[in-house]
Amino acid sequence: MSEIDLIDLSKRFALKVDGKPQIVHALDGLNFTVRTGEVAALIGPSGCGKTTALRIAMGLDSASSGRVTVDGRVVKGCGYDRAMVFQHAELLPWLTALQNVMFGLELKGVRGELLRETAMQCLDLVGLKDSHQRRPYQLSGGMQQRVGIARALAVDPKILLMDEPFGALDAQTREDLQEQLLGIHARTGKTILFVTHDLDEAVLLADRVVVMQHGRLQEIVTVPLPRPRTDLAALRVTPEFATTRYRIWQALHAAAGTVH
Amino acid sequence: MAAADERLAAREQAEVAVTQHRWPRPAITLLSLAVVFGIWELCAPLINPVFGSYPSEIAMAFWQLARTGELWIALGQSLQPFVVGYGLAIAVGVPLGLVIGRFRTVEAALGIYVTAGYAMPLVALVPLLILWLGLGFWVKVAIIFLMSLFPICINTWLGVTAVPKSLIEVGKSFVATDAVILRRIVLPATLPYIMAGVRLAVGRAVVAMVVAEFFTSISGLGAIILKSANNFETANMFVPILLLVVLAVGLNSLIGFVERRVAPWQAEIAGRDRE
Ligand SMILES: Nc1ncnc2c1ncn2[C@@H]1O[C@H](COP(=O)(O)OP(=O)(O)OP(=O)(O)O)[C@@H](O)[C@H]1O
Ligand SMILES: [Mg+2]
Numbered sequence: 001m002s003e004i005d006l007i008d009l010s011k012r013f014a015l016k017v018d019g020k021p022q023i024v025h026a027l028d029g030l031n032f033t034v035r036t037g038e039v040a041a042l043i044g045p046s047g048c049g050k051t052t053a054l055r056i057a058m059g060l061d062s063a064s065s066g067r068v069t070v071d072g073r074v075v076k077g078c079g080y081d082r083a084m085v086f087q088h089a090e091l092l093p094w095l096t097a098l099q100n101v102m103f104g105l106e107l108k109g110v111r112g113e114l115l116r117e118t119a120m121q122c123l124d125l126v127g128l129k130d131s132h133q134r135r136p137y138q139l140s141g142g143m144q145q146r147v148g149i150a151r152a153l154a155v156d157p158k159i160l161l162m163d164e165p166f167g168a169l170d171a172q173t174r175e176d177l178q179e180q181l182l183g184i185h186a187r188t189g190k191t192i193l194f195v196t197h198d199l200d201e202a203v204l205l206a207d208r209v210v211v212m213q214h215g216r217l218q219e220i221v222t223v224p225l226p227r228p229r230t231d232l233a234a235l236r237v238t239p240e241f242a243t244t245r246y247r248i249w250q251a252l253h254a255a256a257g258t259v260h
Numbered sequence: 261m262a263a264a265d266e267r268l269a270a271r272e273q274a275e276v277a278v279t280q281h282r283w284p285r286p287a288i289t290l291l292s293l294a295v296v297f298g299i300w301e302l303c304a305p306l307i308n309p310v311f312g313s314y315p316s317e318i319a320m321a322f323w324q325l326a327r328t329g330e331l332w333i334a335l336g337q338s339l340q341p342f343v344v345g346y347g348l349a350i351a352v353g354v355p356l357g358l359v360i361g362r363f364r365t366v367e368a369a370l371g372i373y374v375t376a377g378y379a380m381p382l383v384a385l386v387p388l389l390i391l392w393l394g395l396g397f398w399v400k401v402a403i404i405f406l407m408s409l410f411p412i413c414i415n416t417w418l419g420v421t422a423v424p425k426s427l428i429e430v431g432k433s434f435v436a437t438d439a440v441i442l443r444r445i446v447l448p449a450t451l452p453y454i455m456a457g458v459r460l461a462v463g464r465a466v467v468a469m470v471v472a473e474f475f476t477s478i479s480g481l482g483a484i485i486l487k488s489a490n491n492f493e494t495a496n497m498f499v500p501i502l503l504l505v506v507l508a509v510g511l512n513s514l515i516g517f518v519e520r521r522v523a524p525w526q527a528e529i530a531g532r533d534r535e
Contacts, residue, residue: 058433059433060429060432060433077432077435078432078433078434078435079435080434080435083433083434084433086426086429086430088426090426090427090429090430092427092430092445092448092449093525094448094449094451094523094525103430103434103444104434107431107434107435107436107440108434108435135525136525137525155434
């Protein structure tokens, strides 16, 4: 399994506002590590650079300076060691749910019976086995997002990068999927980095919570809840849950405080 | 249970269909045609047979031309180069448009020719083409090919530049090569634009076919038109003209049918919602 390091990561975007060139510092010396088999949550105010960090970690964007390494090797472009769940699902509209999940597998070179079987298993995992023949426009936003998760899981990456994977879901489905993700993690020991705006979710799922502000690391909060975490409802009422949640809230608050 | 569900689904779809077109649209179209042809026929006594004609006389002329086989031979002479030229235009125009749209260097190198070919009146080249290729089959193919190539190519090119970057990134995130991204993401995402180009080109290709036959004036439907006009057989002249109309409209709806088959998601996303 794999560890991913974001080292001194900076990203500048040049853009024009009213015809005047302007530089946006989306990332400004970001440093953190997600250890092998760890689940890390990335949290921070809107626009602080979470998606940018994830895209660079995936290899979709290049850093202006700094680097990303997986097990010590510098990342250049995308690879099957990592898979991304996008903030807005990004399914291919001309393919059915099943074909969308098969898409990544096919590119990886999986063929024949195994291809369909693996894709079906992954759809089953996110509770969409019965909708496998539908096309994206026939699925709700939450269902689309789940297909996106299945598509990423299908290629069996060592590192899973997820951009607000459960953001568009109703409370019930959200809890189901959170438990599914914990189950998948317990079984496979994948390294997982996910972005969220939900403090509860960060605490319930993650081993450590990375709090960002203005493209920099604000604080890393360690979650003392033991694994395996099976009964999420029970975890929510533990004092550890409440104190950890409060510490993250404070870190975010401090981050927000520096804005003004 | 499943059967009941299916029946329910079928009924709901039927209901949707009914509310969408209260009047079956083909019926409205046929009615409109009947009215127009009826009025035209009623005007028959006012029409000088040298300068015009009317439906019943045209029908007689059609029967004559069809019976001697002259019409069908001419139709064949027109359709063969049409199919070859138009087919070649699709086979060349789509890949060319895809590559121009996808790669900046190719766009810089070849884009100018496509733009020029689309904008210029290609009819101006016909005498030159006749010099090169003579008066036979291939000059017709060349004219039809040239006049339908550019709308197909330019539409495909436009479509490629409209493909959302995020979809291409899906391919990249699964380590797709440029060729795979082109074939499995850019091509399907561009299909609606390609079909629009193919539809636009069909009209141009029919024009090209007739223009080619006017210039070469040896064979095909165009030759019948010219010959009849020279002999003041105006009713005969209308036969190939109306046949061309039917041909063009038929090809158009054929393309519409293909469009719905190859890009069914497009109609759903675009959601045709109108009175
Ligand atoms: N392609 C781009 N061009 C210019 N600026 C960009 C681009 N992508 C991101 N930015 C800027 O970089 C900053 C960080 O954006 P990013 O999308 O990483 O934020 P985020 O933390 O994911 O926010 P959210 O929680 O709202 O998704 C923002 O100020 C944004 O405007
Ligand atoms: Mg984001």
